[in-house]
Amino acid sequence: MTVEPDDGSTTLRQRMADALRESGDLRSPAWRAAVETVPREAFIPGFFEAIDDPHQTMWRPITPELVGVRERLELVYTDETWVTQLNCSVSAFDTDVPVPGSPTSSSTLPGLVVRMLEELQAEDRSRVLEIGTGTGYSTALLCARLGQDLVTSIEVDPAVAGRAKQGLAQIGYAPELVVGDGLLGHQPGALYDRVIATCSVRHIPASWITQTRPGGLILTTMLGWLGASSGLVRLEVTGDGTAEGVFLGGTDSFMPARPHAAPVLGDDIYGWIDEAETSERGTDVGPEILDPWEGWATLFIAQLAAPDAQVFTFGTDGGPMLHHVVDAGRHAVAIPDAPPESSAVVRQAGAIDLWDPIEAAIGEWRVAGSPSLDQFRISVTPEAQTVWHGDPAGPLSWKLPTIK
Ligand SMILES: C[S@@+](CC[C@H](N)C(=O)[O-])C[C@H]1O[C@@H](n2cnc3c(N)ncnc32)[C@H](O)[C@@H]1O
Structure with missing residues (x-):
C-alpha cells in the first residue's frame, strides 16, 4: 500500500471518520481503519458543486487549480455526494465557470458508502463482488479492509472504469476490475461471500444468487419505474437459486443499473x-x-x-x-x-x-396498519421474486417483474 501523505489529508480522514462515527454510519474499528487509510481525493481529482439558481441548477467546477489545493481537499472530506461528470462527458477540468447539465457520474457520500459496508457484514476472509465501481472509492475501502485479492468490482461504463483503475493504482491497489454489465455478475471469481451493489435494481439478478455461496449475503437497493427506492435490502442466499431478504429501512437510493x-x-x-x-x-x-x-x-x-x-x-x-x-x-x-x-x-x-x-x-x-418498508421481506426462487408483509401468500404480497 503506497498512500502518499499529503498536506492535511490524514487529519481530514480522521476528522471524517470521527464525524461518521458520530452519525452512526461507521461502527467498527476495521472499517474505521479503512476510512482512515484511503485518500478520497485520489478518486475525485475534480468535481462539481451545485449552485442554487431559480431557473436551473448550475454546476461550479472544483479543481485544485480553480479553488486552491486546501479548499478542494476540505470539500473532498465533507460527507457529500460529489458529481464528477455531466451529460456523460463533461468533467470539472473542462470548464472554468459554472455550467448547466445533468449529472451522469458521482462519488457517493461517504456516510452511505460506509453504512452499506457495515451492513454488508463482511468478515476477514470474505470474497466480495461489487457492482458499480464508479470512482473506485468504495472499491478502495474494500481493498483496505479485506485485501485486494478478495475484491472484484464491475463497472458498465468503460471511461468511468478507466478512471477508477487509475485512482486505485495511484494508491497501490489492483483488485479484479471488470468492465461490463454487473447484472451478469462475474462467474470466474465465484463463489463470493458477499455481493454489494451501488446501483439500484428492479429485481435481484439470478447471477448474484447463483454466484454467492449458500449463507452468503447480497446488499443492494431496489428501485422501480415510479422512482421509489426500497432503501437497503439484505438477502441471504439459502440454496440453489433461492434467497430470503429483509428491507433495512431508510431512504437511500442509487441510480438504476443501466438495463x-x-x-x-x-x-x-x-x-x-x-x-x-x-x-x-x-x-x-x-x-x-x-x-x-x-x-x-x-x-x-x-x-x-x-x-x-x-x-x-x-x-x-x-x-x-x-x-x-x-x-x-x-x-x-x-x-x-x-x-x-x-x-x-x-x-x-x-x-x-x-x-x-x-x-x-x-x-x-x-x-394492515400502514406498515413501513422495514417491515417487508423479499423471497427469491428461480421462478419468482416476491415482496411481502405478514404472509408471502397474503394480500400484501407482490411478484416483481423479472424480465431482463
Ligand atoms: C453511484 S455510482 C457508484 C459509486 C461508487 N461505488 C463510488 O464509491 O464512487 C453507480 C455506478 O454504477 C454504474 N452502473 C450502472 N449500471 C451498471 C451495471 N449494469 N453494471 C455495472 N455498473 C453499473 C454506473 O456507471 C455508476 O458508475
Missing part, C-alpha cells in the same frame, strides 16, 4: 395524455401517495402494484401540477377533491384501468 432503467417515453406522451378519452370517479386514494416527500412507502406499494408504470408531474393550461401515471397506452391522474364523498377524483384512460390495482394495494396496506 433496469425505465424506457424513455417520447414527448408525444403529453399530447396523448391531453387527448385521451377518460372516465372519472371518486377515490380514497389520492395523489399524495405518489409524493416521495411523504416517504417511500406508498410510492413503493404503488410501484409493486403497477410495476411497468412511470410517473410524470406537470400542469396544463396554467392548472396545478399533477402526477400522471402512464403505462403502455394506459393513463391515470388523481386530483384532490372535497371530502366527504371521497378524498380525490381519478381520471383514467386505456383498456384496463391503471389506478385500480394501485388503489387496491394501498387499501390493503392501510387495512
Whole structure:
C-alpha cells in the first residue's frame, strides 16, 4: 500500500471518520481503519458543486487549480455526494465557470458508502463482488479492509472504469476490475461471500444468487419505474437459486443499473395524455401517495402494484401540477377533491384501468396498519421474486417483474 501523505489529508480522514462515527454510519474499528487509510481525493481529482439558481441548477467546477489545493481537499472530506461528470462527458477540468447539465457520474457520500459496508457484514476472509465501481472509492475501502485479492468490482461504463483503475493504482491497489454489465455478475471469481451493489435494481439478478455461496449475503437497493427506492435490502442466499431478504429501512437510493432503467417515453406522451378519452370517479386514494416527500412507502406499494408504470408531474393550461401515471397506452391522474364523498377524483384512460390495482394495494396496506418498508421481506426462487408483509401468500404480497 503506497498512500502518499499529503498536506492535511490524514487529519481530514480522521476528522471524517470521527464525524461518521458520530452519525452512526461507521461502527467498527476495521472499517474505521479503512476510512482512515484511503485518500478520497485520489478518486475525485475534480468535481462539481451545485449552485442554487431559480431557473436551473448550475454546476461550479472544483479543481485544485480553480479553488486552491486546501479548499478542494476540505470539500473532498465533507460527507457529500460529489458529481464528477455531466451529460456523460463533461468533467470539472473542462470548464472554468459554472455550467448547466445533468449529472451522469458521482462519488457517493461517504456516510452511505460506509453504512452499506457495515451492513454488508463482511468478515476477514470474505470474497466480495461489487457492482458499480464508479470512482473506485468504495472499491478502495474494500481493498483496505479485506485485501485486494478478495475484491472484484464491475463497472458498465468503460471511461468511468478507466478512471477508477487509475485512482486505485495511484494508491497501490489492483483488485479484479471488470468492465461490463454487473447484472451478469462475474462467474470466474465465484463463489463470493458477499455481493454489494451501488446501483439500484428492479429485481435481484439470478447471477448474484447463483454466484454467492449458500449463507452468503447480497446488499443492494431496489428501485422501480415510479422512482421509489426500497432503501437497503439484505438477502441471504439459502440454496440453489433461492434467497430470503429483509428491507433495512431508510431512504437511500442509487441510480438504476443501466438495463433496469425505465424506457424513455417520447414527448408525444403529453399530447396523448391531453387527448385521451377518460372516465372519472371518486377515490380514497389520492395523489399524495405518489409524493416521495411523504416517504417511500406508498410510492413503493404503488410501484409493486403497477410495476411497468412511470410517473410524470406537470400542469396544463396554467392548472396545478399533477402526477400522471402512464403505462403502455394506459393513463391515470388523481386530483384532490372535497371530502366527504371521497378524498380525490381519478381520471383514467386505456383498456384496463391503471389506478385500480394501485388503489387496491394501498387499501390493503392501510387495512394492515400502514406498515413501513422495514417491515417487508423479499423471497427469491428461480421462478419468482416476491415482496411481502405478514404472509408471502397474503394480500400484501407482490411478484416483481423479472424480465431482463
Ligand atoms: C453511484 S455510482 C457508484 C459509486 C461508487 N461505488 C463510488 O464509491 O464512487 C453507480 C455506478 O454504477 C454504474 N452502473 C450502472 N449500471 C451498471 C451495471 N449494469 N453494471 C455495472 N455498473 C453499473 C454506473 O456507471 C455508476 O458508475
